Amino acid sequence: MNSNWFKDAVVYQIYPRSFQDSNHDGIGDLGGIKQRIPYLKKLGVDVLWLNPIYRSPDVDNGYDISDYESIQADFGTMEDFDQLLEALHKNQLKLMMDLVVNHTSDQHKWFQASKQSRDNPYADYYIWRDPVDGHAPNNWGASFNGSAWTYVPERGQYYLHLFAPEQPDLNWENEAVRQDVYAAMRFWLEKGIDGFRMDVINMISKVPGLPDGPQAAGAAYGDSSPYTTNGPRLNEFLQEMNREVLSHYDIMTVGEMPGATPEMARQYSNLAGTELNMIFQFEHVSLAGNPDPRLGKWNDQPVSLVDLKASLSRWQEGLDGQGWNSLYWNNHDQPRAVSRFTTAGPQERVKAAQMLGTTLHLLQGTPYVYEGEELGMTNVGYTSLDQYEDIESLNAYHEYVEKEQLVSGSTMLRYLAHMSRDNARTPMPWDTSLNAGFSDVEPWFALNPNYPEINAASQTDDPESVFSYYQKLIALRHQEPAIRYGSYQLLDPKDDQVFAYLREYQGTTLLVINNFTATTVHRDYDQVKGELLLANYPAGQLTEFRPYESRVYVHK
Numbered sequence: 199m200n201s202n203w204f205k206d207a208v209v210y211q212i213y214p215r216s217f218q219d220s221n222h223d224g225i226g227d228l229g230g231i232k233q234r235i236p237y238l239k240k241l242g243v244d245v246l247w248l249n250p251i252y253r254s255p256d257v258d259n260g261y262d263i264s265d266y267e268s269i270q271a272d273f274g275t276m277e278d279f280d281q282l283l284e285a286l287h288k289n290q291l292k293l294m295m296d297l298v299v300n301h302t303s304d305q306h307k308w309f310q311a312s313k314q315s316r317d318n319p320y321a322d323y324y325i326w327r328d329p330v331d332g333h334a335p336n337n338w339g340a341s342f343n344g345s346a347w348t349y350v351p352e353r354g355q356y357y358l359h360l361f362a363p364e365q366p367d368l369n370w371e372n373e374a375v376r377q378d379v380y381a382a383m384r385f386w387l388e389k390g391i392d393g394f395r396m397d398v399i400n401m402i403s404k405v406p407g408l409p410d411g412p413q414a415a416g417a418a419y420g421d422s423s424p425y426t427t428n429g430p431r432l433n434e435f436l437q438e439m440n441r442e443v444l445s446h447y448d449i450m451t452v453g454e455m456p457g458a459t460p461e462m463a464r465q466y467s468n469l470a471g472t473e474l475n476m477i478f479q480f481e482h483v484s485l486a487g488n489p490d491p492r493l494g495k496w497n498d499q500p501v502s503l504v505d506l507k508a509s510l511s512r513w514q515e516g517l518d519g520q521g522w523n524s525l526y527w528n529n530h531d532q533p534r535a536v537s538r539f540t541t542a543g544p545q546e547r548v549k550a551a552q553m554l555g556t557t558l559h560l561l562q563g564t565p566y567v568y569e570g571e572e573l574g575m576t577n578v579g580y581t582s583l584d585q586y587e588d589i590e591s592l593n594a595y596h597e598y599v600e601k602e603q604l605v606s607g608s609t610m611l612r613y614l615a616h617m618s619r620d621n622a623r624t625p626m627p628w629d630t631s632l633n634a635g636f637s638d639v640e641p642w643f644a645l646n647p648n649y650p651e652i653n654a655a656s657q658t659d660d661p662e663s664v665f666s667y668y669q670k671l672i673a674l675r676h677q678e679p680a681i682r683y684g685s686y687q688l689l690d691p692k693d694d695q696v697f698a699y700l701r702e703y704q705g706t707t708l709l710v711i712n713n714f715t716a717t718t719v720h721r722d723y724d725q726v727k728g729e730l731l732l733a734n735y736p737a738g739q740l741t742e743f744r745p746y747e748s749r750v751y752v753h754k
Contacts (some may be wrong), residue, residue, distance in 0.1 A: 201674075202219040203743050204393075204450035204475050205522065205682055207244040208559075208567045209294065213530045214251055215259065216625045219272075219637035226625070226636070228274040231549045232282045235289050240658060242667070242672040243669055245450065246286065247294040247395050249530055251279070255305050257364040258342075258589055259623075260296075261301035261397060266382035268478075283390060292392035293451065299379045300401045301365040307368050313350045313357070323673045325358040327408065329521060337410045338426075339419025342590050343597040346422055358408075360401060362589060370402040370435055372541060380443045386437040387443070393450035396474070400455035400466075401437075403429030414491045418602065433465055436473040442691060445471070452524050452564075454478045460516025467521035476522040476564060476577040482509040483532050488613075492604055496594060501539055503714050504694050511699075514562055514686040523563025528555055528571055530692075533621040537577035541713075542746060544732070546716055547574055549746035552667040553659050553712050553735040556748035557697055559671040560681055567668065569626055574664035575656055577621040581611065587643055591618040629655035667734060680706040695719050696743065699701050709751040728753030729738055 219232025228251065228545075250260035253268040260270065269276050276702035286293050286578055289513035301307060311320035334356055335348035340363075340681050346358040348363045350691050358367045367694065368375050374531075383394065384483055411420030436453075442574030451474040453466060458479050485505050488497040516522050525536035535554050536542055542550035551574030559565050578585075598604045605613075620643075633650040646652070657663035666674045675681045684703035690696070695715045701708040713719055722741045730737070732750040736747070 201446075201448045203583075205294070206435045207450070207564055207677065208242070208675060209236060209245040209247050210241070211247045211249070211562060211566055211568045212531055213569055213623060215642060216623055216636075217247075218626065218628070219639075219641070222637065222639055222659055223272070224639045225272045225642045227272065228269070228282045228441060230280040232278075234286050235285060237289065237658070238291065239289055239565075240467060240669070240687075241677070242565060243291070244292055245292040245392065247566070248296060250298055252298075253730045255303055255364065255622060256290055257303070257362055261298050262301070262362065262558050263362060263364045264300050264303040264304075264305040265307075280389070280609045287390070292450075294393040295386055295394055296397060297394040297399075298397040299368065299382075299385065300398045301359065301361060304364045304366055308368075313352055316353055316355070322369055322372045324407075325369050325404070326353060326687055327358070328355055335414060336408050337420035338408075339411075339417075339543075340423035345419060357406075357679070359672045360398075366626050368402070370431070372743055374439065376435070379516065379620075380439065383439075383443050387447045387449065391449070393452075393624040395478075396451065396453045396487050398456065399453040399474075400428050400458060401426050403431040403436055405429055417492045417601075418597075423457055428455070433473065436466065440473055441472075444474075447478065451475045452478060452566075458478045460513055460521075463513075463517060464521045467517070469520065469522075472516075473681050477525050478526065479513065482506060483515070483538075483713075485509065490604065492602075493613075494619055496598070496610070496613040498612045500541060502694070503697060506539070507688060507691060507697050510561065511686070511688040511691070514688075518562065518685055523561070524566060525558050525561050525563040525644040526568070527564040528557055528568045528622060529566070530620050532568075532570070533617055533619075534575050534577045535571060536574055537616070537621070538631050540746065541716060544628055544718075546646075547576065547652075548747055549734055549744075550574075551664045553714070553746040553748040555664070555668055555671050556710065556732065556734070556750065557712045559675055560699075560708065560750060562682070562684065562686055562701070567676070568622065570622075572665050572668040573652055573654060575614065575624075575627070575646065575652055576648065578624060580615055580618070580620070583607075583611065583614075585644070586614065586618060586620050588618060588620045588623070591620060627653040629653050634687070670732060678706075678708075678731075680752075681701055681709050684708065689723065693721075696721055698723060707753045709749075709753075711743065711747075711749045712749075713745065713747045714747045718745065721741050 215226045217226040220229030251273045252263045253265040254260045308323045312323045338346035341361050342344040349356050358635050365472045372425040413420040453474045453475045466473050486501045488498045536551050540550040599607050599610045624646045625636040625641045630650045657665035680703035684701035687700040689698040697712045734748045
C-alpha cells in the first residue's frame with residue numbers, strides 16, 4: 199500500500215513517562231494517555247507518536263529494549279495498550295510506535311545467548327570482534343561518552359555499542375536478525391498500529407572492516423560516524439524491510455537519521471514509496487555547536503537566524519517534489535524550542551512560541567508537536583548536577599569536566615541548562631494543583647517550576663494562548679493545500695532578524711513573515727497583498743513587525 203495520508207497529518211509526540219499518571223505511582227502510563235484523548239482531539243492533531251513502551255531496564259529511558267513484544271510494566275499491560283489503541287481509533291486518532299532496532303538491551307534474550315559462546319544460534323546477532331594488541335578493535339567512541347566497545351570474557355571478544363554499554367548493536371548483516379526484527383514489527387502492525395518512528399535507523403549498516411575514525415586533537419576517541427551512519431547497505435536493508443513488511447500495511451514511517459543530507463533523504467523518502475515516508479534530519483538542531491569539536495553539541499550560544507534559514511531552506515528546496523520533510527523544533531532529545539531558538543523572556547514567551555509555531559507549520563512536510571510545545575514550555579534552568587537524570591548529560595559532565603578537564607564545572611552546567619535532553623522530559627503541566635495534575639503522588643522527575651504560569655488548564659479556553667494558536671495552525675494546515683503541497687521560496691536570506699518565505703500552489707500564494715527578535719523591526723515586502731490569514735498580534739502597521747510577530751498573508 200502506498201497511501202499518502204501522512205502528508206496531511208499533524209503528529210503529536212508523547213513521552214509516556216512524563217505525560218499523565220493514571221495509577222498513582224508518579225510515572226506516566228498508557229491509561230494516562232487514554233485519559234487525555236479529549237485534550238488531543240481539542241488540539242486537532244491526527245497521529246500520536248509514543249516513545250518506547252516496550253519492556254526495558256531503562257538505562258536510556260526505554261531505548262534499551264529487552265523484549266519487543268511486551269509492555270514495560272511502568273506503563274501498564276498489553277490489555278491497557280489494546281484498550282488505548284481502540285480508544286484512539288474510535289476518536290479518529292492514529293498511533294505510531296517507536297521502533298529501536300539498531301540495538302537492543304544487553305538484557306534481551308538474544309544478547310544473553312550471544313555473549314555465552316561463539317557457536318550458539320545467537321552468536322552472530324551482534325557485532326563481535328577479537329581484541330587488537332590487547333585492546334578494543336578500533337578507536338571509536340560511543341555517543342554517551344567512553345569507548346564504543348565492551349569486552350566479554352566468556353567469548354574473549356569485544357561487542358560494539360554506539361550508545362551505552364547496555365545497548366549492544368545488532369548485526370544487520372545477519373539475515374536471521376533482520377527476519378526477527380520484521381517479525382516483531384508485524385506483531386504490532388497486526389494489532390493495528392499506524393506506523394513506526396525508527397530510532398537511528400541509518401546506523402544499521404556499518405562499513406566492513408570497521409576502520410578507525412577521525413580523532414580530534416586531544417580527544418579520547420575517534421568519530422565512528424563516517425563508518426556507521428548511512429552505510430553501504432542501508433538502502434538495501436530499508437527496501438527489504440519495505441518489501442517484506444511496510445508495504446503490506448497502510449501506515450506512515452519516519453526514520454531518525456543523524457548526518458543525513460537532502461541528497462540521501464531523496465532516496466530514503468522517495469515518492470515511489472520503496473523505503474520510508476520521511477526522515478528526521480538533525481541539521482537545524484545541530485547549529486551553534488561548540489567551537490571546540492571535542493565538546494560537540496554542548497554550548498550555550500544562540501542559533502544564528504541566517505544559518506537556521508539556510509538549513510531549513512536547503513531541506514525545503516532539496517526535497518520538493520522528490521521526497522518529504524518531517525518538521526520539528528523539539529522532541530525528547532532536544533531542549534525546549536522557545537529557549538533554544540529565541541531569547542524571549544517570560545513577557546515575550548507566548549508571542550515567541552506562537553511565532554516559532556508559524557515558522558514551522560507553514561513549511562512543506564509533516565509537522566511534529568512535542569508534548570508541551572503547544573503550551574510554550576521552556577527549559578527548566580537547572581543549576582546543579584544532581585537535578586539531572588539523563589544519562590547523556592551526566593556522562594558528558596563527568597567526561598568533559600572531571601576526566602578530560604576541557605571545561606570548568608560552572609561552564610558545563612551552563613551548557614547542560616541550555617542543551618540537556620532533561621529540559622524536554624519534565625512532566626506535562628496540566629493545571630496549577632500539586633504536581634500540576636500529572637500525578638497525585640511525587641512524579642518520577644521534578645516538574646518545571648514555572649508550571650503555575652505554563653499549564654494546559656489556563657490555555658485551552660484562552661483565545662490568546664499558545665494552545666489556541668496551535669489549534670489555528672493545525673486547522674489551517676488541514677484546510678489549505680498550499681501549506682501542505684506548495685513550493686517554497688526564501689526571501690532575504692541574509693536578513694538576520696526576520697524569516698520570511700513564500701509558498702505557492704495552483705494559483706495560491708502564501709507570504710509568511712516571522713520576526714525572530716525581541717524588538718520592533720520594519721520591513722516592506724513587495725508580496726504583501728491579499729488577506730491576512732493568520733497573525734499573533736492584532737492588526738498593526740503594514741511594514742512594522744513587533745517583537746516575535748508572525749503574519750501569514752494569502753493571495754489567490
